[in-house]
Amino acid sequence: MSDQVLPKTKRKMVTIDGNEAAAYSAHKTNEVIAIYPITPSSTMGEWADEWSAQGKKNIWGTIPLVVEMQSEGGAAGAVHGALQTGALSTTFTASQGLLLMIPNRFKIAGELTPTVFHVSARTVATHALSIFGDHSDVMAVRSTGWGMLASNSVQEIHDFALIAQAATLEARVPIVHFFDGFRSSAEVMKMEQLSDEDIRQMIDDELVHQHRRRALSPDHPVLRGSAQNPDVFFQARETANSYYDAFPAIMQKAMDKFAAVVGRQYKLYQYFGAPDAERVMIVMGSGAETAHETVEYLNAHGEKVGLLKVRLFRPFAVEQFIDALPTTVKQIAVLDRTKEPGAIGEPLYCDVITALSESMTSGKSPLKSAPRVIGGRFGLSSKEFTPTMAKAVFDELKKAQPKNHFTIGINDDVSHTSLEFDPAFGIEPDDVVRALFFGLGADGTVGANKNSIKIIGEDTQNFAQGYFFYDSKKSGSNTISHLRFGPRPIHSCYLVNQANFIACHQWFFLEKFDVLEASVRGGTFLLNSIYGPEEVWDKLPRHIQKGIIEKQLKFYVIDGYKVASSTGMGARVNTIMQTCFFAISGVLPKDQAIEAIKSSIKKTYGRKGESIVQKNYAAVDATLANLFQVKVPEKVTSTIEMPPVVSPRAPEFVQKTTARIIAGKGDELPVSRMPNDGTFPTGTAQWEKRNIALEIPVWEMDICIQCNKCALVCPHAAIRVKIFDAAELKSAPATFKSMDYKGVEYKGKKYSLQVAPEDCTGCSLCVEVCPAKSKSQVKVKAINMKPQPPIREQERANYDFFLNLPELDRRTVKVDTVKGSQFLQPLFEYSGACSGCGETPYVKLVSQLFGDRTVIANATGCSSIYGGNLPTTPWTKNLDGRGPAWSNSLFEDNAEFGLGMRLTIDKLTEMAKEMVEKMASEIGNDLATSLLLADQMDEAGIHDQRERVKMLKEKLTQMKSVDAKNLMNIADNLVKRSVWIMGGDGWAYDIGYGGLDHVLASGRNVNILVLDTEVYSNTGGQMSKATFRSAIAKFAAAGKPTQKKDLALMGVMYGNVYVAKIAMGASDAQTVRAIIEAEAYDGPSLIIAYSHCIAHGIDMARGMTNQKLAVDTGYFPLFRFNPTLAAEGKNPFKLDSKAPKQPLTDFTSLETRFNMLEKIYPDRAKDLSKLAVEDIRSRWAMLEQLAGGDGEKDKTPTA
Amino acid sequence: MDLKTTYLGLKLKNPIVASASPLSRNLDSMKRLEDAGCASVVMYSLFEEQIEHEAAELDHYVKSGANSHAEAVDYFPTPEEYNLGPEQYIELLHKAKQSLGIPVIGSLNGISAGGWIDYAQKMEQAGADAIELNIYYIPTDPALTSQEVEDRYINVLHAVKRSVRIPVAVKLSPYFSSLAHVAARLDRAGANGLVLFNRFYQPDFDLDALEVKPDITLSTSDAIRLPLTWIAILHGVVKTSLAGTSGIHTASDVIKMVMAGADVTMMCSALLHHGPKHVTTVLEDLNKWMVEHEYLSVEQMKGSMSQASVADPAAFERANYMKALNRFK
DSSP: OOTTSOOOSOOOEEEEEHHHHHHHHHHHTOSEEEEOOOTTTHHHHHHHHHHHHTTOOOTTSOOOEEEEOSSHHHHHHHHHHHHHTTOOEEEEEOHHHHHHTHHHHHHHHHTTOOOEEEEEEOOOOSSSOOOSOOSHHHHTTTTSSOEEEEOOSHHHHHHHHHHHHHHHHHHOOOEEEEEETTTTTSOEEEEEOOOHHHHHHHSOHHHHHHHHHTSOOTTSOOOOSOOOOTTTHHHHHHTTHHHHHHHHHHHHHHHHHHHHHTSOOOOSEEEEEOTTOSEEEEEOSTHHHHHHHHHHHHHHTTOOEEEEEEOEEESOOHHHHHHHSOTTOOEEEEEESSOOTTSSSOHHHHHHHHHHHHHHHHTOOOOSSOOEEEEEEEOGGGOOOOHHHHHHHHHHHHSSSOOSSEEESSOOOSSOOBOOOOTTOOOOOTTSEEEEEEEEGGGTHHHHHHHHHHHHHHHSSOEEEEEEEEOSOSSSOEEEEEEEEESSOOOOOSOOOSEEEEEEOOGGGGGTSOTTTTEEEEEEEEEEOSSOTTTHHHHSOHHHHHHHHHTTOEEEEEOHHHHHHHTTOTTOOHHHHHHHHHHHHOSSOHHHHHHHHHHHHHHHHGGGOHHHHHHHHHHHHHHGGGEEEEOOOSSOOOOOOOOOSSOTTSOHHIIIIIHHHHTTOGGGOOGGGSOSSSOOOSOOGGGOOOOOOSEEEEEOTTTOOOOOHHHHHOTTSOEEEEEEOGGGGGGOOTTOOOEEOOSSTTTTOEEEEEEOTTTOOOOOHHHHHOOOBOSSOTTOBSEEEEESGGGHHHHHHHHHHHHHSOOOOGGGSOTTSHHHHTTSOOSBOSOOSOTTOSSHHHHHHHHHHHGGGEEEEEOSSHHHHHHHOTTOOSBOOOTTSOOOEEEOOOSTTHHHHHHHHHHHHHHHHHHHHHHHHHTHHHHOHHHHHHHHHOOOSSHHHHHHHHHHHHHHHHHHHHOOSHHHHHHHHHGGGGSOOEEEEEEEHIIIIIITHHHHHHHHHHOOOOEEEEEEOSEETTTTOEEOTTSOTTOOBBTBTTOOOSOOOOHHHHHHTTSSSEEEEEOTTTOHHHHHHHHHHHHHSSSOEEEEEEOOOGGGOOOGGGHHHHHHHHHHTTSSOOEEEOHHHHHTTSOOEEEOSOOOOSOTHHHHTTOHHHHHHHHHOHHHHHHHHHHHHHHHHHHHHHHHHHTTTOSOOOOOOOO | OBOOEEETTEEESSSEEEOSSGGGGSHHHHHHHHHHTOSEEEEEEEEHHHHHHHHHHHHHHHHTTTTSSSSOSOSSOOOSOOOOHHHHHHHHHHHHHHHOSSOEEEEEEOSSOSGGGHHHHHHHHHTOSEEEEEOOOOOOOTTOOHHHHHHHHHHHHHHHHHHOSSOEEEEEOSOOTTHHHHHHHHHHTTOSEEEEOOOOOOOEEETTTTEEEOOOOOOOGGGGHHHHHHHHHHBTTBSSEEEEESSOOSHHHHHHHHHHTOSEEEESHHHHHHOTTHHHHHHHHHHHHHHHTTOOBHHHHTTTTSTTTSSOGGGGSHHHHHHHHHHHO
16 A cells, blocks of 8 residues: 555646556656567557657657567567667566566676566466466566566556666666556556656666766777676676665665655555554565555454565565564465465565574564464466455464465365455445446447546546456457545455446346346446336346345436437447446536536547537436436346356366356366366367347348358358258258258258357358349348347257258368368357457368368467467367367467477377388288378378278277387377467567578478468557558557568568468458468468458458458458479469559558558658558569569559 | 639639549649649538548547457557548648638538538638538438428528638539529528539449449530539529539630639539649630630620520520420431
8 A cells, every 4th residue: 555645745646557657657767668569568568659659758858769579588688788778778568578588687687787677467377378467477587686676556556667767777786667467557546646857856867877878889898798607707796796785775765765755655665554463464566455455454453463565575685674574473474476386485485484584593683583484375367365365364374273385365175275265254445436337348338437437536536446357258248347436545456346336238247147246235236228117127137136125226227228329329338327327326426427527528539529529428418317216126026047157968067167167257166176287178169158149140042152151251150051961851940941052062962051149249241241142132142130139049949950960071072162161060169259350260261171180389369369268269179079189388489389299290190100010910011001101182081091090090909019009199190180370460470480480491391370460469459560551550659660571472482381371351262272272282381361350440340341452452462372383393473363453542441550540640641651552562563573474463543 | 814703702813613622632732723723722522421420430440349358458559639531621721721822612511500510610710711512412201392402401501601701602413393493592591602513423333243333433524514504594693603513624614604604613523634734724725715706804704695695595495495306306
């Protein structure tokens, strides 16, 4: 807590999140900033880039230079160079990013260079990746020789970012300033913003001059970074000791100066609680805030406990640490937000023990006796740490034999480390408004709540806090906003679990979650409902009625949709629900609240035009007349029950584990329910019926031409086709549709096109690409969007029936055609990707063509999130139990990871062949020969080889030799396996390029699929080297000045790499052909797949049209380079798209990423667009040359 | 030769005005129009829809997908200032006024009396010499009477007139039951000029894709007949200035229009086809013709063949149609 000194001055109060708070201080006090996106630190870099783009200056009156690098390793290198040449330089990062900086961190510290890196501490990937917060990353760099300073709250982040900068300049020890990822980095909080004057006073210019004087300069040259030998290295290393010895005092001096300038006093080790406490907790990070709150509560209720906040973790200052403890302390619990398997204890625990031991043995300790110390882990991956957990730790200390190496916050039923806690215990005071809002990602709930926090934080004396929870889906995601408002600074760093106001902005949540679970008795419940106050009660599910009655809630309804539609707001109910909150909650007087909302609307939208402001005003004005309190009956009458989370047919693991996570009850799962090595079954997305589409496609058989394009483009495998015998229809549901198959190859059979009603996201890409139109009414296509609810039940039955129809024999399918490929079962289905995603159609196609024999290495990014984020995975298997085996290693190493897979497969195949040869006589010469010489170039060949392997295994089962066992173990490798290395452009063009390049050069048979969205989509659309010139992106707030890297042509230059550029929306046939050729090529293949993306700011329903325009305007030309053709004496380079025939603006005008630049920097837009057109011309000329003049001439109109 | 004319009370050096077209989308081509001899430029149209929807559309796309996922709270930077189309328009108009010597006329295109009309005032503040109000309206609702359609024109005109002091011309279509009546009503309602006529966008069909495709074709000289007829009829009947537009390609077209009674002629297709320099050619030809035919000034020629001025006023009416048919036989 930092409210021990409340603001005395009239500094500006702002409501911002931790990342902005850090970036503000950093941008003010640095000159060169190297950035790279990684969750949850990305927004620090985004702010720095935006501020510099807007011309905002640092305290020396210059605009900091912000540059994006290709990786965190690159950012650290650039910062190192900038520091060495005398700039004040910084970067922001987290997790794996911080690990990539380790080598430079050793260097920077070894050279005694002042800098501060700001880290939103995040879990390092182990058995799984996690984007959430803990200290495993910062603890992994504790040996690098950096100072480590922990901030616990948004205000502290802002303050410490400055204090650290002041201290590092004097101490010459670099500092990692860290705070909890998400909990602090993304928490929005009212805080006092430091003025330029404050910052000027804290930074001593003479120290800056000294830093510059130490810089490398040809005018006073030195050598730094030498190589040293055993004779002197050790001694040289010890020269730094005095700097570390002096550091704590320098840091405390900076803190004291800060207190003098600003009024907030911080200590390296700051004690709170009873001066004579016997039980003390020691903790770092946001958990300390919660612990502080709990200590105050417990002491107010008769206990004597204390809390020591460790702010300076490195260098660990033993003396100051011991001095900060109350001399009465007898029991200490040290909490670490990290896990170090195999260690005696976690790092802070070990340091505390060592510090106490050193102090006691030196005889300098002021403590009356040696305290007993226990250590425990808490809060891994943002696991909640609440007052009841803090209390449980204090209670444990009371025990005669307290548990050491405990865990708190989970139920460890395996190694029994966990402490028990009382879920009902809470300490929040009544005068704090604690509100929960359930919304959908798309409905603006979070945005409105952020706005409410700003209103209350900035327009009133109240303090405000907001924290936002999102599920892991990118389409139809649920959001829960946790808001607190109160008269005092808020330090509750945990989710609202005792809410006195709950708003549900979407009716369907009522049947999905117990939205009233966290409500207190006598609280308020606001529901957005199409049913009015008279009829709503009878429509509520039973558990909601029960909750309202039992908790004696005040219940309000509003038809937000009606108000939105009547005031021109479309489906956005955010402003309306926000107005309701203010009207009911009483946080502000009603009139003042309305006025504040309107002024905030003006502030938010004013720059985008008056009409949008007026619409929002109208919505606010119409809200109150439509808000009604419901008279709550005395009895529960509803018979509507919550449906089961998953079908009873789901497998046991899904029932017992997955379903709990889907239901939002993952926190309750004990350790025993989790796999111990991160291995999960595939095929689980099918059980998560999300029903997020308001409309789904409906098939009009009479118009259909059976082209299967709809199935090809479906991002979610939710529209499928099958061919089957008419006899199968005997048990078909009455409304199941089928027709005669039109082609000759399956003459006499039936054809059906079926939608998965509960898995479709309603993107309508399928309708967009459907080429068949009614002869009498052209707007009617062979598939058309219709409301889902009325046909959900019927289509669910139809889809079940459809799924049970037999799959076609793969050997009979013309797999190399668009149509044929879609008769193959998708082994990637129902992902949580964005509705209308441009990536997943390619991924799904690969799964159809080769999924039953594929191993996938997936780079971190969108594809690893929609592919592998719990609770479910879209990767699945066929009836034989075969399907893609998938794994994600890291972001930067994916090509190498995939190559490793290939090497293993190649080696095991070779070993298997050697064994078959060796055992030929035992297994039969004919079988052995055919196993060894099998032609596996097509489905029939693969099928036959599988049969042979089956026979082989049957024979091996009968044998008892060691050779037989060994061969049995690896025999499956005799069937051709396909290795797919997938990821986005951030990986392939930037962070993973070095590895990718090496893998291309290896000549090995791997298939690299680059899902090119031209930005880092997963982290929010940051620029990559694939970003086109003139596009606006995060980190390119003023439009990207340089041209897109041509990764495909770089691949072509190898000569022995198969390369293709594909865009499904422009040529689906070329897409299918290229993927098949790439896989067939016995060497490395590189496919660059243009993927439209939500980060482009486009109408996602028209994504495929945009793709076509991208190709037609020459923005994304299509080609294939097939080295096999060269071996046949042909030109291996084939241009697959025609010369640009439309002006580039036909494409760019449809995409916000391009047309936004014109609206912000019109002159720059003009210049960059001109260069972009030139890029296209020159590239086309080059492609034409490669095609040997086969290509057409550029026909773009010049105007 | 005295080519001077007065339009909307503005003294113009000749009767050739560049009508609203993409040529006025940047300062450079406006400057070239002036250099070629244009007497005035009507800037490209600022559409009601653009004013009403551009901001909403931008807001929609910038925010779509925002606040949906923990890793990507949004997808675009948040600039402090936007320079949206309408603001860019006003800025360009302002710049044009600063760097051009000829009058610049702002063009507003819309059909309702909504908030977008504020932009008339913004145009005035930016220095526009006049406003051309392009009421482009295709009444497709069978329940809508011709009276209601006409009232709509009057209401929009009223709203604009109320907000500005500079002259306002109305550009309208020929499709009225009683065009002369509408012209008179607009005159009474305060229109300072009438621009005849709007060329309605008529889409084409794409038979391969079975789609309606937008297709704008450039006009030819033949297109002047309709405005020529109506300018001849309205000259002297209404007090407003008259501008002839559609099909003005050559000096003959200009002469015909002026003789019918137009104060100015407005060029678009010819300029798009030949470039701004075409104005110089037309002016040279106009001069030459007037010299050859011993005309002293444009004012002398203006209205000399209007319905009121010709020997046979019926030539513009039904009888002339009969004559034309007879000749065709």
